[in-house]
Amino acid sequence: MPGRRPTTIARSRLALTFLAWLFLLLGGPAVxxxxxxxxxxxxxxxxxxxxxxxxxxxxxxxxxxxxxxxxxxxxxxxxxxxxxxxxxxxxxxxxxxxxxxxxxxxxxxxxxxxxxxxxxxxxxxxxxxxxxxxxxxxxxxxxxxxxxxxxxxxxxxxxxxxxxxxxxxxxxxxxxxxxxxxxxxxxxxxxxxxxxxxxxxxxxxxxxxxxxxxxxxxxxxxxxxxxxxxxxxxxxxxxxxxxxxxxxxxxxxxxxxxxxxxNWRARVLAVITNPNIAYLLMMVGVYGLIFEFTSPGAVGPGAVGAVSLLLGLFALNMLPVDYAGVALMALGVGLLLLEALAPGLGIFGAAGAIALALGSVMLFREAPGFKLSPYVILSTVGLSLAFFVIALRAVAQSTRRAVATGQAALLTAHAVVKSWDGDRGYVHAQGEDWHARSAVPLSPGQPVRIAARDGLTLTVEPENPA
Structure with a gap:
């Protein structure tokens, strides 16, 4: 569609910019x-x-x-x-x-x-x-x-x-x-x-x-x-x-x-290899991708999440990482996600928060000058718990709502007979007049329920059959 082309081009340019920046940062020639x-x-x-x-x-x-x-x-x-x-x-x-x-x-x-x-x-x-x-x-x-x-x-x-x-x-x-x-x-x-x-x-x-x-x-x-x-x-x-x-x-x-x-490459490397920055980049990347998967089409969270996750993983690759901590963090995020999508009286959420906190503490092996701040851990775990319990639960609840538009919504809608002759006539449903048929006689003004649709013809039946 003509109206969507500029948006597509802009997104393509944004993606290319991110890729070029990653290439220069991770493997490109330094100035x-x-x-x-x-x-x-x-x-x-x-x-x-x-x-x-x-x-x-x-x-x-x-x-x-x-x-x-x-x-x-x-x-x-x-x-x-x-x-x-x-x-x-x-x-x-x-x-x-x-x-x-x-x-x-x-x-x-x-x-x-x-x-x-x-x-x-x-x-x-x-x-x-x-x-x-x-x-x-x-x-x-x-x-x-x-x-x-x-x-x-x-x-x-x-x-x-x-x-x-x-x-x-x-x-x-x-x-x-x-x-x-x-x-x-x-x-x-x-x-x-x-x-x-x-x-x-x-x-x-x-x-x-x-x-x-x-x-x-x-x-x-x-x-x-x-x-x-x-x-x-x-x-x-x-x-x-x-x-x-x-x-x-x-x-x-x-x-x-x-x-x-x-040079600029060493300065950027110094920033992202700070354990606190690497940890935050990884968490932002995980949450950005989760948000993109639960709300497809937003683009922004997915792009930012992908870049952040790649930078975080690149930094972790050069730091003294304990993979038991990584596994615990992944388990914690999974349990929090499970709590949001299938509430378990807070059990999954509490277990996820504990696993995430323990994994964060264990994430980096001890090395002089390379420590993860406990304040960063507490803030991240608290925000993670709030994000999953509130935001993702709202997303999960919205997916369980009844369909409000389209054929699925039409088949559960109610209609009113406008005119009827024999086994055919017209009914008014969702603001439109539809050609309809029924196995029983109907009369104008009678409320009916839509049972099926065949092209532009609806099959209806009385709401309160005698």
Whole structure:
């Protein structure tokens, strides 16, 4: 129909826009924030600076990978990572370390300003760097894998004076031991690359030990203790570092310093990989699709729901997800939907809300900097319960109403005889006059019930047969 074509075109354009945006976000080429290599404006060496502030995650890995690629392309003398992190995801940490080790550009990690930290994942990244520096007042350590956190109530605690047998009894379970030993071997191998203190690194993993900046310098964990970036560059000038197995003397005196900010892709990734945002995207996606299925033709909820669900699943794929939590959330949504469509005295709704809440709590495994806010969980579960119990129940009730138009409604309607002759005549029904027939004689003004329809002829019978 001519009147519907603009709407169809507009919807098609909207869908194409969503698809193009998804392509660029999830797999398309990212636009670099740094300029392409150009002819040097001076003979001064180039130093590129990156800011790692916050939890280490997929966005951090993306940002530093492209930053180090830019540093290599522009033949920078040194890449400096300004670090202040509580830790983060193991997968992202290993990606960053692999990029540092493969970089042809020397990488310095500078834990700054005063009060900052290189905890957990940050300690591993610092050990992987070609040059390690800290500001006075900063600290590092506590590199114990998060999976080891807490105590096992089934194991006795080690006490002073316990004998060897007691020590054996207090050893961690096999899985914890595997995680610990893997982490120890990993950080010791990183320490060996640049001659740093491997024994303390092992204690940071096994005993969660920490060091202040001064202690780190005294124990051979870092090479430079300085207050600012200028002090770092002055102290780094003339030092020899090992880059891909080859000695390289740094020339940072009078260097031209540029700070590279994350590009748009890394910024979007940082937003959607926030556990709270990923969780909300997934829930909006589920509810949008449910609303579209229960009210076909709305288009908007379905389109927004599909995009939100894809973004949420993409983010969850990069986060430490516990699939038992996902299963509980799916069960909770299903029970709430069942309560809306087939009310069960609130049993389904209560069970669904409990399952959704428990699944939300269990959704993400513990990782520094990646936590789901309890306020987000409570708000989402409450809104979900209200949405399903009120909105979807209204939709379900509307589907059970009697048909008000069309042939189905006509066959249950009442009519009044206008004129009659023998077994045929005319009746008035739903505002129209219809040709009708009946097996019994009728009279004008008599109320009748429509029993059947054959084309434009109705079969009627008296409402109150004698």
């Amino acid at each position: 670099a924030t740094a300029q392409a290599p150009t002819a040097a404006t001076s003979d001064a060496p180039l130093v590129l600076v990156f800011d790692l502030d916050g939890a280490v995650g997929p966005a951090t890995s993306e940002y530093l990978r492209r930053g180090l690629e830019t540093a290599a392309a522009r033949e920078a003398e040194l890449a400096v990572i300004l670090m202040d992190t509580p830790g983060g995801l193991d997968s992202s940490t290993r990606e960053i370390i692999a990029d540092i080790l493969a970089s042809p550009t020397p990488v310095a990690v500078f834990v700054t300003p005063a009060g900052s930290r290189a905890a957990s994942a940050g300690t591993y990244i610092l050990y992987a760097s070609h040059l390690a520096a800290m500001a006075p007042g900063a600290h590092l350590g506590a590199a114990t894998p998060v999976q080891m956190g807490g105590s096992n109530p089934l194991m006795p605690e080690r006490r002073e004076g316990d004998d060897a047998a007691g020590d054996d009894a207090a050893q961690p379970d096999a899985m914890t031991a595997k995680v610990t030993n893997d982490a120890v071997a990993y950080i010791r191998s990183l320490a060996g690359l640049h001659g740093r203190n491997a024994d303390w690194a092992e204690r940071a993993v096994r005993r969660a030990e920490t060091l202040t900046a001064t202690e780190a310098l005294d124990q051979g964990v870092i090479e430079i203790l300085t207050r600012d970036l200028d002090g770092l560059l002055a102290a780094a000038d003339g030092r020899t570092v090992m880059v891909n197995g080859q000695a390289r003397v740094l020339n940072t005196a009078g260097a031209q310093v540029e700070t590279l900010a994350p």
